[in-house]
Amino acid sequence: EVQLQQSGPEVGRPGSSVKISCKASGYTFTDYVMNWVKQSPGQGLEWIGWIDPEYGSTDYAEKFKKKATLTADTSSSTAYIQLSSLTSEDTATYFCALTGSSYYFDYWGQGVMVTVSS
Amino acid sequence: EIVLTQSPTTMAASPGEKVTITCRASSSVSYMHWYQQKPGASPKPWIYDTSKLASGVPNRFSGSGSGTSYSLTISSMETEDTATYYCQQWSSNSPTFGAGTKLELK
Numbered sequence: 429e430v431q432l433q434q435s436g437p438e439v440g441r442p443g444s445s446v447k448i449s450c451k452a453s454g455y456t457f458t459d460y461v462m463n464w465v466k467q468s469p470g471q472g473l474e475w476i477g478w479i480d481p482e483y484g485s486t487d488y489a490e491k492f493k494k495k496a497t498l499t500a501d502t503s504s505s506t507a508y509i510q511l512s513s514l515t516s517e518d519t520a521t522y523f524c525a526l527t528g529s530s531y532y533f534d535y536w537g538q539g540v541m542v543t544v545s546s
Numbered sequence: 547e548i549v550l551t552q553s554p555t556t557m558a559a560s561p562g563e564k565v566t567i568t569c570r571a572s573s574s575v576s577y578m579h580w581y582q583q584k585p586g587a588s589p590k591p592w593i594y595d596t597s598k599l600a601s602g603v604p605n606r607f608s609g610s611g612s613g614t615s616y617s618l619t620i621s622s623m624e625t626e627d628t629a630t631y632y633c634q635q636w637s638s639n640s641p642t643f644g645a646g647t648k649l650e651l652k
């Protein structure tokens with residue numbers, strides 16, 4: 429059974445960075461691209477970017493190119509997203525999600541709430 | 547970026563009523579995917595490749611469409627269908643989502 433287990437809630441001060449994780453199990457980690465999706469409170473879904481764990485290649489939505497950094501550790505089957513220069517606009521829930529061959533998000537993590545507060 | 551416009555934004559349906567949610571794309575897309583999200587939960591894949599039901603999705607749900615116009619239909623509304631539904635495309639370089647349709651019980 430595919431599972432994506434994300435780390436716990438984070439609180440970050442304005443201007444700081446946070447790094448959240450997504451530990452994958454139930455499949456071969458390097459076989460699928462890992463995506464990250466943002467959901468601001470009471471709002472819709474925004475795609476942040478993806479990482480190919482096998483090659484380390486990444487792609488980002490234009491809006492997040494200076495905000496997010498995606499990495500992956502194949503030894504622990506864990507994907508990470510680091511959010512930098514935090515502002516109140518970054519307060520949101522962040523999901524990791526797998527993409528298969530049909531280009532939709534077929535497995536999701538439980539989400540991590542990031543709160544930016546001084 | 548392909549913009550997806552969902553309508554309606556919010557709607558209420560009575561048990562047994564037929565429900566249709568529409569998703570229009572700013573440019574033609576090959577497929578449309580749909581997700582169901584309930585409060586406090588992750589989105590669940592619901593319909594993929596325009597018309598294929600994800601695992602466990604009741605067959606009262608269906609999807610259709612092509613080009614720039616797609617829809618999700620519930621043939622007979624049930625209480626458990628109360629949720630927000632999002633459409634999503636990945637025909638362009640970047641995937642995008644619609645803003646969501648909140649479906650409530652009347």
